[in-house]
Amino acid sequence: MNKKAIILLSGGMDSAVVLAIAKDLGFDLYALHLNYGQRTQDAELNAFENLCKHYSVKEKLVVDINYLTQIGGSSLTDLKIQIPDAQINSQDIPNTYVPFRNANILAIATSWAEVIGAEALFIGANQIDSSGYPDTRDEFFKSYEKMIDLGTKPTTKIKIFTPIIQMTKKEIVEQGQKLNVPFELTWSCYRESEISCGTCDSCTLRLKGFKDAGFADPIPYKIK
Amino acid sequence: MNKKAIILLSGGMDSAVVLAIAKDLGFDLYALHLNYGQRTQDAELNAFENLCKHYSVKEKLVVDINYLTQIGGSSLTDLKIQIPDAQINSQDIPNTYVPFRNANILAIATSWAEVIGAEALFIGANQIDSSGYPDTRDEFFKSYEKMIDLGTKPTTKIKIFTPIIQMTKKEIVEQGQKLNVPFELTWSCYRESEISCGTCDSCTLRLKGFKDAGFADPIPYKIK
Numbered sequence: 007m008n009k010k011a012i013i014l015l016s017g018g019m020d021s022a023v024v025l026a027i028a029k030d031l032g033f034d035l036y037a038l039h040l041n042y043g044q045r046t047q048d049a050e051l052n053a054f055e056n057l058c059k060h061y062s063v064k065e066k067l068v069v070d071i072n073y074l075t076q077i078g079g080s081s082l083t084d085l086k087i088q089i090p091d092a093q094i095n096s097q098d099i100p101n102t103y104v105p106f107r108n109a110n111i112l113a114i115a116t117s118w119a120e121v122i123g124a125e126a127l128f129i130g131a132n133q134i135d136s137s138g139y140p141d142t143r144d145e146f147f148k149s150y151e152k153m154i155d156l157g158t159k160p161t162t163k164i165k166i167f168t169p170i171i172q173m174t175k176k177e178i179v180e181q182g183q184k185l186n187v188p189f190e191l192t193w194s195c196y197r198e199s200e201i202s203c204g205t206c207d208s209c210t211l212r213l214k215g216f217k218d219a220g221f222a223d224p225i226p227y228k229i230k
Numbered sequence: 231m232n233k234k235a236i237i238l239l240s241g242g243m244d245s246a247v248v249l250a251i252a253k254d255l256g257f258d259l260y261a262l263h264l265n266y267g268q269r270t271q272d273a274e275l276n277a278f279e280n281l282c283k284h285y286s287v288k289e290k291l292v293v294d295i296n297y298l299t300q301i302g303g304s305s306l307t308d309l310k311i312q313i314p315d316a317q318i319n320s321q322d323i324p325n326t327y328v329p330f331r332n333a334n335i336l337a338i339a340t341s342w343a344e345v346i347g348a349e350a351l352f353i354g355a356n357q358i359d360s361s362g363y364p365d366t367r368d369e370f371f372k373s374y375e376k377m378i379d380l381g382t383k384p385t386t387k388i389k390i391f392t393p394i395i396q397m398t399k400k401e402i403v404e405q406g407q408k409l410n411v412p413f414e415l416t417w418s419c420y421r422e423s424e425i426s427c428g429t430c431d432s433c434t435l436r437l438k439g440f441k442d443a444g445f446a447d448p449i450p451y452k453i454k
Contacts (some may be wrong), residue, residue: 069297076293077342105344109381110337113330120329141381149380153373157333157365215314 008034010064010124011167015039017053019192019212020130020170022061023178025061026185027169036124038115042104043075046195053193060188074104086228108141112166116154120131120162128167131188134174144171158170175215183221190224204229232258233390234288234348236339239263240279243416243436244354244394247402249285250409251393252352259287260348262339266328269343270419277417284412291342298328332365333374336390340378344386352391358398368395399439407445415447429451 011033015021029035039054041047051068058066063110115127133144140146151166158164170178182189194212195202202209204227213230216223235257239245253259263278265271275292282290332355339351355366364370375390382388394402406413418436419426426433428451437454440447 015279017406067297067300069300071297072293073291073293073295073338074341076291077338077345104341106337106341106378106381109377110334112340113337114297114301117298117328117330117334121301140383143380146377146380147379149373153333153370153377154330156370156373157330159364 008032009126010034010036010119010122011126011128012036012038012119012122013063013128014111014130015054015057016130016192017050017192018130018208019182019187019189019215020132020178022057022187022189022192023182024128024130024169025057025063025184026168026182026187028167029061030185033126034120035061036065036067036118037063038111038118039066039068040071040111040114042071042073042107044104045197046193049193049195052206053191056191057188058083060191065122070115071110071114074107074110075170077105087141092200106141108139108146111149112154116158116164119164120158125163126165126167128169131168131171132173132175132178133171142171144168147171174218175211176218179194179215179219179221183219192225202227232256233350234258234260234343234346235350235352236260236262236343236346236348237287237352238335238339238354239278239281240354240407241274241416242354242432243406243411243413243439244402246277246281246411246413247406247415248352248354248391248393249281249287250406250411251344252350252391253285254409255348259285260289260291260342260346261287262335262342263290263292264295264335264338265292266295266331268328270417273283273417273419278413280415281412284415286322287343289346292337295338298331298334301329315355330365332363332370336378337433340382340388343388344382349387350389350391352393355392355395356397356399356402357395366395368392371395377414398442400442403439403443403445407443416449426451 011028013025013028013035015025015037035057039051119127133143147168149168153163194208196206196208197203202225213223235252237249237252239249239260239261261282263275343351345375371392372391380390418432420430420432421427426449437447
């Protein structure tokens, strides 16, 4: 029997590549998706479903954590705060930061892992071409893994895998191409829209990644 | 201006005593309650509301995390698993353990704390007269605090307070009496019921605590 891995699958290009990596490593795939009242919830869920079908995941878990909207404090979850255009070289943490989101998501994944006996959590966090969020850093995940070990049953052993944390977007695109990731099924834009805006942080980073890797991004954009 | 504290307020006697301790320390009180599809959800929410009124908390946040029911794995959230009678001296982790619940709850509390600028999280975890859950131990909370520090903005400083973690139930009752905690407003029973059963782990520990402290528990029981 293969080992079980839970993959945090937002539906973006990073998590799609991570899903492909986990499959390539021989894990049985369990995919977790979170609706947290973010602006692009439907587009992300749609991407999640299509990726799960493509990769024949064993089990899907979609959970609603609308409390992040109740709590607010981020332009991704509070419609009164405007999504800024990209400021990639700024040292400030942008207002798209959803306070402590990854810790919430990992807690849910760990609860599920303990129940189904999964040994691995895969998360597509990225420290290089990211927006400087504190909960996407390597030290954070190392510390989280220790905390899991202390907070679960003695028989539970769970490792957090962050296979793309040190990759540039260019390298993520290249890795995805190598593993035949269906990028046309993914969704990355932060702004609510039928078509990706091409100008928010997330679109800007994605487009730059494809350009640097020398591939065409297969999804349509308003402005490219 | 007073410092802000978020109190994890289930509505049980332990969290009520912790609320009183936070107030006694001079914090402004922000109370967080979780509905997670537990059997006694209504009784607990009712106790929470009454305690918030009694202590004039500044703000309340009630969030639904039904995903713990979706995930299951515990007799508290899965109605197919029966609640056992108390086995206080057993070394096994009982089936009332909700996998990684405290880590989920603390993640929500930390998100809220970061948005409102709270510096303290109070949780009524208890290591002594508890049921042996891994996520109620001191080492777990110390590790969690470190993880928070790494996963939040550099300006965010949050401390976890576990003021009753080393107390026996007897001492918790005594502390509550000293601070005039309205124990008649609290709810502790694990079993779904109008009146507390008096025989589950939680009732058994509570009744023993009152007996050892030499006080009468003001709430009614089916079997005492």
